[in-house]
Amino acid sequence: MGIFTESEEKSNEKIKKRGCRVCVAGGGTIGLPVATLISNAGFQTVIFDTNKRRVESINKAQVVFEYSNLLPKLIKTKKLRATLDFKKAMMGSDILVVCVPTQITKEKEVDLSKLMELVNLLESGMEEGLLISIESTVPIGTCKKIGLSIEKKSGFRLGRDFGISHVPERYNPVLPREKQVRVGFEEKTGNRFTLHKIPRVVGASDKKSLALTVKFYSSFIKAKIVPVSSLEIAEAVKITENIFRDVNIALVNELSKIYSSLGLDTFEIINGASSKPFAFLPHFPSLGVGGECIPVVPWFLIRQAEKIGLEPKLLKIAREINDSMPSYVADLLEKALKANGREIAGSNIVVLGLAYKANSSDVRLSPSLSLIEIIKKMGGKVRICDPLVEKVNPSFGLTSLEKAFQEADAVIMAVDHEVFRKKINLKKIKPQLRTPVIIDCKNFFRKEEAELLGFTYKGVGKPD
Structure with a gap:
């Protein structure tokens, strides 16, 4: 029994x-x-x-x-x-x-x-x-x-x-x-x-x-x-949690595109808005969302809603916006390289971070994977560096941090692992690069410092 x-x-x-x-x-x-x-x-x-x-x-x-x-x-x-x-x-x-x-x-x-x-x-x-x-x-x-x-x-x-x-x-x-x-x-x-x-x-x-x-x-x-x-309430709780994240991240990603075009820093705006002690929860723009929750679970409710004759427009738009971010970052990369007389085709592109989130080795549905695929289709030569993923799963064939920057034409900060903060120094990596371009998806580097060192800097949520 x-x-x-x-x-x-x-x-x-x-x-x-x-x-x-x-x-x-x-x-x-x-x-x-x-x-x-x-x-x-x-x-x-x-x-x-x-x-x-x-x-x-x-x-x-x-x-x-x-x-x-x-x-x-x-x-x-x-x-x-x-x-x-x-x-x-x-x-x-x-x-x-x-x-x-x-x-x-x-x-x-x-x-x-x-x-x-x-x-x-x-x-x-x-x-x-x-x-x-x-x-x-x-x-x-x-x-x-x-x-x-x-x-x-x-x-x-x-x-x-x-x-x-x-x-x-x-x-x-x-x-x-x-x-x-x-x-x-x-x-x-x-x-x-x-x-x-x-x-x-x-x-x-x-x-x-x-x-x-x-x-x-x-x-x-x-x-x-x-x-x-009920069981149904518990099921809906989880779905709501994931949709809340997806929609709010999509909102700041969409805002970041607008604010960047207006010459404004989205991160400074969000930090300012966070001073409001009620009715505001900060989210930050990035390369997109990954893992097997946020990019997946909203579709559970979208499909259920469609079957009963409803059109969940906001949910679909949020998915579309977040899925669009790797293409947006590829556009930033293309502009930065052109400013240095280069095209993506034939360029050596370093992607820092394969995991879907910081300080994790989980690569499931990582937006970095989508970005890498886009760059390769445009003719770019991609080197991927992620010490955490490499430690857990060496079969990915990643490039070590020590060798990643040699003759590179652009460095994309995709995932802000703590190990990157400890080991990456712009002054030290610049002489190793062929073309000094930084694409910052995580507000990781200081724009002013990078430009003072001679880098072409473009970042998600940063002034264009």
Whole structure:
């Protein structure tokens, strides 16, 4: 008998005494940190993943991530392990935490194939009493459909024999001992948003699933757990969070194009506006957005809205603006090179930063990838330098920072890693360049200093 079909007193005691067995489906960017925290809290935990190399890396404690320091001990004491075998992973499990990726196709249609593959495995061999917590981001209504599908094919009754909750993932993936470059909300408040310090929202199929999930997550998340009235509300919370970011970033990216043309500094404007103590939340222009949340999740709601006859214009425009930024940066590059008598074709272009965000090694849907593709199509020769990505995944064939600038015709600061701030000095790199051009996507360099040294400087959000 699993935890869901036990009495309230017994199930609560089981969680309190860490008597539950937990399976985490998906050992990636979200699943591994979640599983590590659960295991570190005292629960026997097994990760199921279909990637053989990932499973081997986890079992050897060789994965570099935020909680790398906890992994060796948990693996050694057998409190945590990973496997390719779903049946073995689920054997005796009371709780299944689902952390598989959800995506979109090239046509921007919702792709839940990985999630549904897991559901198919679950339907064919689920034991009674299982509590299923879905962290994967999904369109509104998905969790309930999954529950009803399992109910139909397994013969178990949702809310009686098993339960489903939705705890949408919230994570700011960083590497160990990350230092933020920009002074932002984390520094101002003294909070570092590591996974166990981020409040979580919980929706569920029924009252018992809700209560159990809140109790379970409270055992390893040291922040507020916020219960909501339904699975659908929880699904919509996550979608709203991502759309909020996407729309606001698109707004400042659009403003930056206008302000630059007017000879104004967008960053100074935003810093000035930030002095207003209410009704303003600063966002900053950049090369665009990446990762598997912000560029993806808005399409979940866009497609749902279209199916019921609505036209979500703002959401679509925000996606269009943010996706346009790599082309905009390529235009800045073309203008700067022409000012020095060069074309992109045949020029050596250094792109600093392949990850989608600062101080991370995650390259998923990174706008740098789009920019690199555009430059290559225009005939440019691209060198990519990202020490964090290179450290975690040497197979990318990146150029080291020491060799990146030799005979280069332009340097594009795409991602403001802390390591760049520590090691890049404009005075020292200028003699190595063939053409002194800087394209700054992150307000990383001081425009006045760069121009005083003889660089042609163009930046996103900077005066044209």
